[in-house]
Amino acid sequence: MKKILVLAIFALGLGSCDFSNYILEQDYDFTTVFEKSGGTETATYTEIIDYYEDLAAVYSTINLQRIGETDSGEPLHLVTYSRNREFDFESSREDNSIVMINNGIHPGESDGIDATMMLFRDLAQDSIALPENTIIAAIPVYNVGGALNRNSFTRTNQSGPKSYGFRGNAQNYDLNRDFIKADTKNTRSFYEIFHMVNPDIFIDTHVSNGADYQYILTHLFTQHDQMGGPLGNYLKTELRPALEKALQKKDWETTPYVNVFGDVPEKGFSQFLDTPRYSTGYAALWNTLGVMIETHMLKPYDQRVLGTYEFLRSMIDIADEDAELIKKLRERNLKEFQEMNTYAFDFKVDSSMVSTLQFKGYEAERIPSQVTGFERLRYDITRPFTKPVDYYDNFTATREVKMPQGYIVPQAWWPVLNLLELNNVTMIPFEKDTSMTLEVYRIKDYETRNTAYEGHYPHSNVEVESSREKVMVREGDVFIPLNQKAAKYLLATLEPQAPDSFFKWNFFDSILQQKEGFSPYVFEEVAREFLDDHPEIEEEFLAKKSNEPEFAENWYAQLDWIHKKSDHYEKSHLRYPVFRVNR
Ligand SMILES: [Zn+2]
Numbered sequence: 100m101k102k103i104l105v106l107a108i109f110a111l112g113l114g115s116c117d118f119s120n121y122i123l124e125q126d127y128d129f130t131t132v133f134e135k136s137g138g139t140e141t142a143t144y145t146e147i148i149d150y151y152e153d154l155a156a157v158y159s160t161i162n163l164q165r166i167g168e169t170d171s172g173e174p175l176h177l178v179t180y181s182r183n184r185e186f187d188f189e190s191s192r193e194d195n196s197i198v199m200i201n202n203g204i205h206p207g208e209s210d211g212i213d214a215t216m217m218l219f220r221d222l223a224q225d226s227i228a229l230p231e232n233t234i235i236a237a238i239p240v241y242n243v244g245g246a247l248n249r250n251s252f253t254r255t256n257q258s259g260p261k262s263y264g265f266r267g268n269a270q271n272y273d274l275n276r277d278f279i280k281a282d283t284k285n286t287r288s289f290y291e292i293f294h295m296v297n298p299d300i301f302i303d304t305h306v307s308n309g310a311d312y313q314y315i316l317t318h319l320f321t322q323h324d325q326m327g328g329p330l331g332n333y334l335k336t337e338l339r340p341a342l343e344k345a346l347q348k349k350d351w352e353t354t355p356y357v358n359v360f361g362d363v364p365e366k367g368f369s370q371f372l373d374t375p376r377y378s379t380g381y382a383a384l385w386n387t388l389g390v391m392i393e394t395h396m397l398k399p400y401d402q403r404v405l406g407t408y409e410f411l412r413s414m415i416d417i418a419d420e421d422a423e424l425i426k427k428l429r430e431r432n433l434k435e436f437q438e439m440n441t442y443a444f445d446f447k448v449d450s451s452m453v454s455t456l457q458f459k460g461y462e463a464e465r466i467p468s469q470v471t472g473f474e475r476l477r478y479d480i481t482r483p484f485t486k487p488v489d490y491y492d493n494f495t496a497t498r499e500v501k502m503p504q505g506y507i508v509p510q511a512w513w514p515v516l517n518l519l520e521l522n523n524v525t526m527i528p529f530e531k532d533t534s535m536t537l538e539v540y541r542i543k544d545y546e547t548r549n550t551a552y553e554g555h556y557p558h559s560n561v562e563v564e565s566s567r568e569k570v571m572v573r574e575g576d577v578f579i580p581l582n583q584k585a586a587k588y589l590l591a592t593l594e595p596q597a598p599d600s601f602f603k604w605n606f607f608d609s610i611l612q613q614k615e616g617f618s619p620y621v622f623e624e625v626a627r628e629f630l631d632d633h634p635e636i637e638e639e640f641l642a643k644k645s646n647e648p649e650f651a652e653n654w655y656a657q658l659d660w661i662h663k664k665s666d667h668y669e670k671s672h673l674r675y676p677v678f679r680v681n682r
Contacts, residue, residue, distance in 0.1 A: 217408055232422050617658070
């Protein structure tokens with residue numbers, strides 16, 4: 100560091116900026132670990148950060164910041180390239196496209212880490228065509244804990260690099276499932292970065308598992324129907340074809356992510372649905388166009404890194420070219436979404452709408468296994484083919500709810516409010532206790548996983564019934580209007596039936612358990628009196644007894660049924676504590 104300072108002062112004395120760059124450049128070797136190793140190794144965490152520190156010290160177009168913490172104890176970094184040396188995202192947003200790259204969410208899939216190091220160097224050194232109006236921000240390595248946990252074995256079938264990090268983070272979470280539940284500090288810091296950068300295009304770099312085929316590069320765009328609106332349409336009809344064409348021009352053929360496990364792609368496959376727990380699904384909630392690069396694990400490491408490099412460059416070219424259009428579409432998408440009458444979710448493949456890929460695969464055969472004795476799948480890479488393959492990339496929503504004006508969340512649910520706060524959600528606190536009639540959900544039915552998944556036992560198949568009820572809203576509880584940038588995020592997290600809702604991720608589990616019961620021998624008298632006072636309920640009770648033999652045979656179930664109808668039964672049991680304010 101001292102050396103740089105001395106040289107910089109010396110150079111300034113001569114009054115020549117170019118000269119200072121010239122001298123400083125000579126002091127540094129910006130050949131990456133990947134290049135030095137002949138394309139067989141990936142940089143370690145320390146090598147990555149040192150590299151960017153040097154790059155930022157030498158080139159004024161590169162800026163490196165530390166932002167927030169990760170579970171490992173190490174900070175997150177954000178490196179930014181700006182041709183005009185403007186590093187304030189807010190003020191440069193108007194005249195620039197912003198692309199954000201996320202690397203090393205799965206550190207064993209290190210291709211993007213090395214490709215981005217070369218890309219930032221080449222941009223800084225002006226050795227490639229520079230984007231006119233695009234700022235490029237990158238998280239050099241997101242899963243720092245995983246990157247520090249280096250080994251040569253855990254990517255069981257992957258071809259290189261020699262050693263690499265591990266998928267689980269310092270707490271053993273898969274960060275690419277954590278974007279809504281935010282169990283990790285990494286995710287909480289990511290929120291800060293993401294909202295500061297507010298990228299137009301977001302790219303997450305990966306390496307795929309699954310079938311074998313000829314392509315080195317595959318793309319996994321955020322699902323366009325789930326994105327919806329004019330932006331979803333642009334993604335499907337312009338962005339994806341433009342990317343494929345640009346890569347083909349450079350002899351990098353690509354195909355949609357081959358979403359196939361245990362079988363062959365030529366039987367047809369569907370697009371991967373990236374719900375908001377995944378990086379691109381989360382980005383889509385903010386009307387950011389997301390894509391995961393998935394290189395193929397069996398291809399040599401050097402080719403995968405070079406392919407990733409070209410993919411990144413092509414996306415930057417498109418961002419640069421379509422800067423104004425994308426910005427307009429992002430705004431329109433939010434506006435149109437907010438004006439809709441219903442919120443549609445739970446997207447499923449529409450198998451009536453099929454498209455065809457000219458797919459470059461390998462012939463496969465089923466042969467006896469030398470290990471298990473059963474039949475196994477084997478690809479024969481000496482027999483490549485190009486065949487038409489059915490591809491299902493149209494999805495339709497299978498549920499919808501009326502769009503509310505907003506939600507009321509009691510302050511008691513501070514773990515949820517904390518996450519909303521980290522996502523810059525505007526919340527308006529009530530200034531005094533207020534009695535209101537609101538739409539209330541009751542949880543009618545749900546299932547729960549019986550094995551742990553990402554630190555949770557998530558719920559599924561959630562059914563609710565809604566009613567209008569008098570609710571006492573207390574001073575300090577908050578109203579959350581949907582008329583804000585976070586609209587999609589709020590619906591995706593607060594509607595309990597949405598695929599990655601806070602309810603499904605166990606944030607409201609305490610309402611699922613009844614806290615008070617009754618002693619049958621005492622309640623007998625109360626129950627009799629209650630039925631005498633409520634003949635309509637007694638009628639319902641008798642009908643239930645005659646229609647349901649099991650109920651008729653179970654005295655406890657009968658008393659419990661009456662208890663639940665009475666004022667003694669607690670209101671909070673199974674009552675979803677987030678209230679809907681209707682339009
Ligand atoms: Zn991955």
